[in-house]
Amino acid sequence: MKDMMIRGADIVVRSLIAEQAEIIFGYPGGAIMPVYDALYDYHDQVRHVLTRHEQGAIHAAQGYARVSGKVGVCIATSGPGATNLITGLADAQIDSTPLVCITGQVAAHLLGTDAFQETDVVGISMPGTKWNIQVRRVEDIAPAIAKGFYIARSGRPGPVLIDITKNAQTDFGEFNYVPCLGFRSYKTHIPVETTQVKQAAELINKAERPYLLFGQGVILGKAEAELKFFLDKSGIPAASTLLGSGALTQDHPNYVGKLGMHGNYAPNLLTNQCDVLIAVGMRFDDRVTGDLKRYAKQAKVIHLELDAAEINKNVKATVAVQGDCRESLAMLTEAIEAKKHDDWMARFRELEQQEKAAVVQHDLTPTKAGLTMGEVIHQINQYKADDAILVTDVGQHQMIAWRYFNYKKPRTQVTSGGLGTMGFALPAALGAQLHDYSRQVICVVGDGGIQMTIQELGTIMQTKAPVKIVLLNNNYLGMVRQWQQMFFDKRYSFTELDNPDFIKIAEAYNIKSQKVTERVDLQEAIEDMLIHDGPFFLEVVVEKEDNVFPMIATGCSVEEVRLS
Amino acid sequence: MKRYTIFVITENFIGILNRITIIFTRRGINIDALTASESRIPGIHRITIEVTVNEDTVIQLVNQIEKIIDVIKAFYHEDEGVVYQEIALYKIPVSRLDGGLEKIIRQHNAKIIAAEPDFVVLELTGHKEQTQELLEILKGYGLLEFARSGRVAVAKRMLTIDSYVK
Numbered sequence: 001m002k003d004m005m006i007r008g009a010d011i012v013v014r015s016l017i018a019e020q021a022e023i024i025f026g027y028p029g030g031a032i033m034p035v036y037d038a039l040y041d042y043h044d045q046v047r048h049v050l051t052r053h054e055q056g057a058i059h060a061a062q063g064y065a066r067v068s069g070k071v072g073v074c075i076a077t078s079g080p081g082a083t084n085l086i087t088g089l090a091d092a093q094i095d096s097t098p099l100v101c102i103t104g105q106v107a108a109h110l111l112g113t114d115a116f117q118e119t120d121v122v123g124i125s126m127p128g129t130k131w132n133i134q135v136r137r138v139e140d141i142a143p144a145i146a147k148g149f150y151i152a153r154s155g156r157p158g159p160v161l162i163d164i165t166k167n168a169q170t171d172f173g174e175f176n177y178v179p180c181l182g183f184r185s186y187k188t189h190i191p192v193e194t195t196q197v198k199q200a201a202e203l204i205n206k207a208e209r210p211y212l213l214f215g216q217g218v219i220l221g222k223a224e225a226e227l228k229f230f231l232d233k234s235g236i237p238a239a240s241t242l243l244g245s246g247a248l249t250q251d252h253p254n255y256v257g258k259l260g261m262h263g264n265y266a267p268n269l270l271t272n273q274c275d276v277l278i279a280v281g282m283r284f285d286d287r288v289t290g291d292l293k294r295y296a297k298q299a300k301v302i303h304l305e306l307d308a309a310e311i312n313k314n315v316k317a318t319v320a321v322q323g324d325c326r327e328s329l330a331m332l333t334e335a336i337e338a339k340k341h342d343d344w345m346a347r348f349r350e351l352e353q354q355e356k357a358a359v360v361q362h363d364l365t366p367t368k369a370g371l372t373m374g375e376v377i378h379q380i381n382q383y384k385a386d387d388a389i390l391v392t393d394v395g396q397h398q399m400i401a402w403r404y405f406n407y408k409k410p411r412t413q414v415t416s417g418g419l420g421t422m423g424f425a426l427p428a429a430l431g432a433q434l435h436d437y438s439r440q441v442i443c444v445v446g447d448g449g450i451q452m453t454i455q456e457l458g459t460i461m462q463t464k465a466p467v468k469i470v471l472l473n474n475n476y477l478g479m480v481r482q483w484q485q486m487f488f489d490k491r492y493s494f495t496e497l498d499n500p501d502f503i504k505i506a507e508a509y510n511i512k513s514q515k516v517t518e519r520v521d522l523q524e525a526i527e528d529m530l531i532h533d534g535p536f537f538l539e540v541v542v543e544k545e546d547n548v549f550p551m552i553a554t555g556c557s558v559e560e561v562r563l564s
Numbered sequence: 565m566k567r568y569t570i571f572v573i574t575e576n577f578i579g580i581l582n583r584i585t586i587i588f589t590r591r592g593i594n595i596d597a598l599t600a601s602e603s604r605i606p607g608i609h610r611i612t613i614e615v616t617v618n619e620d621t622v623i624q625l626v627n628q629i630e631k632i633i634d635v636i637k638a639f640y641h642e643d644e645g646v647v648y649q650e651i652a653l654y655k656i657p658v659s660r661l662d663g664g665l666e667k668i669i670r671q672h673n674a675k676i677i678a679a680e681p682d683f684v685v686l687e688l689t690g691h692k693e694q695t696q697e698l699l700e701i702l703k704g705y706g707l708l709e710f711a712r713s714g715r716v717a718v719a720k721r722m723l724t725i726d727s728y729v730k
Contacts, residue, residue, distance in 0.1 A: 123579075126586060131633040151633055185575050186633050309624070309627035309628045311627075
């Protein structure tokens with residue numbers, strides 16, 4: 001009997017292996033040392049990547065999860081190690097990213113005594129996790145991890161935190177891993193109601209100007225094919241949210257562009273002219289809707305959504321179809337008539353031409369000397385692989401990269417959407433790359449954001465992850481500066497940056513690098529970067545005071561989308 | 565704005581009450597009263613929350629509460645949909661006892677549940693309006709201490725929690 005007993009720390013690692021974790025991002029420390037000791041024994045079964053900061057570890061786990069569809073795993077110690085995970089937890093919570101985070105905790109007898117590196121991480125992380133738990137006894141470790149993985153990946157995915165006291169890690173217990181298959185308080189499958197589908201189909205069949213919006217729910221529900229079949233049959237124009245990009249290839253004839261504050265002109269403007277609005281796996285975020293009081297008031301709204309708490313939260317649904325959109329879309333496709341909406345589609349194309357003339361030409365084929373962010377993305381499109389993954393940070397470069405990157409495959413977009421976490425991109429790109437070394441991972445980042453997590457260049461160096469880093473440097477916190485220019489009388493309050501020599505930094509990390517300041521050098525530099533076997537750091541110095549358009553200013557309606 | 569009673573049927577896990585109250589806190593909504601107790605099914609707790617909001621908000625609150633992993637079910641009712649009671653205790657100095665107080669106790673159907681050399685404790689169960697009315701009167705009798713519970717309530721509709729606990 002005694003022979004079958006193993007250390008709690010070994011139970012942690014063997015449970016992770018049982019859940020098919022391939023890679024763990026983490027950072028050691030006092031309260032998690034037994035688990036690190038166990039990792040030493042299992043390094044041939046599960047890979048551990050040492051990041052340079054716990055925030056880097058969790059963002060890397062997010063990047064890994066977003067491209068793989070699997071649960072990202074990270075480990076940190078108690079106290080500051082645990083609190084450094086909080087930004088990543090909040091980010092994963094709002095963007096529905098499946099994670100299991102394990103934190104060490106002081107021994108159970110010290111809990112509540114302000115012991116060294118003790119912090120109430122369960123309390124602190126409660127609003128930013130789908131579920132969390134503190135484990136104080138060795139026998140509770142494996143069941144907590146099993147339940148954690150089940151919760152993280154099922155239903156609407158999200159982050160889970162499991163806090164394990166040091167005594168539970170060092171005590172001995174039996175290991176008999178039983179995967180979690182469900183429990184009574186948590187229903188993951190909601191059967192789609194046929195009456196709702198029928199009502200939705202009736203609205204769609206009668207519609208003259210139907211319009212479909214799709215979000216990340218399509219990707220999370222693996223409903224990309226179902227979306228395409230629905231659009232093929234219905235002939236309905238379709239637009240994407242930020243996180244929905246990639247769910248439908250942009251070459252699809254029904255694809256009309258992107259929604260939101262810096263989305264495309266037609267998709268925003270025509271939201272207020274459609275007669276039936278079909279929202280699939282999206283949550284009507286305020287960056288998508290603008291002023292809710294003037295959002296699609298003329299339209300009957302059909303909402304296909306898994307999470308009951310999202311239905312009627314921001315926009316009232318005429319017909320709500322709760323359930324997995326993979327099922328509901330297939331049922332709806334069955335129930336609708338095959339149609340074309342050529343005249344209605346033509347309206348989108350007309351407005352698209354206006355946007356091209358007013359914005360896209362300036363962005364992609366500028367006549368002024370200064371380089372634009374848009375032309376950099378445009379050049380990337382010429383040379384990138386179809387399944388290249390674009391990882392972006394937050395700000396102007398994020399919106400520009402999203403607007404112009406040519407998405408062709410699902411799970412090729414990794415960005416911090418809901419939380420808008422600067423510093424996300426570099427570690428997330430690392431995580432995305434470590435899922436598959438053979439994929440092209442292009443990390444587009446600004447000079448502000450990269451400096452929030454720049455130390456992860458060290459992890460890229462150590463892992464030799466061939467991430468292609470494209471720094472769009474305008475020496476400004478560009479998005480904030482744009483707002484200051486437009487809404488705060490050009491009072492550029494603390495947005496200009498004196499930057500270091502980024503190329504020297506890249507060199508210090510032994511990462512091949514190049515700096516481009518002239519248009520003539522851009523194309524070749526991008527080509528060189530993408531064919532380089534290994535990580536590459538490309539700095540492009542862009543126009544200092546360029547703005548992102550179209551734009552729906554805060555408090556404005558979608559129909560007030562501006563081209564300049 | 566209207567008064568609603570929210571019922572939450574939940575697993576009895578550490579931290580669950582915290583997870584529920586966070587949903588109110590982040591929207592800046594004050595909980596009027598809250599009671600928690602074990603239900604008639606062992607391991608399952610029942611939390612009753614009284615809140616004054618509009619109906620759209622109470623629906624969203626209930627949906628977000630029900631989304632909590634360890635919550636089994638949550639619903640809301642208007643006052644007409646529930647039978648509810650609150651209990652109030654009043655501590656009065658013995659020196660102020662007189663015939664007037666005896667009459668008040670009788671009129672309000674209150675009870676003396678403890679008598680000490682220096683004070684007596686009165687108990688009244690009822691709706692808040694009733695316990696409040698007695699409170700106002702007893703302020704004139706040197707009231708030393710007053711405590712009132714949140715509401716305990718049962719729904720009028722004929723659905724039992726067994727149907728959610730499988």
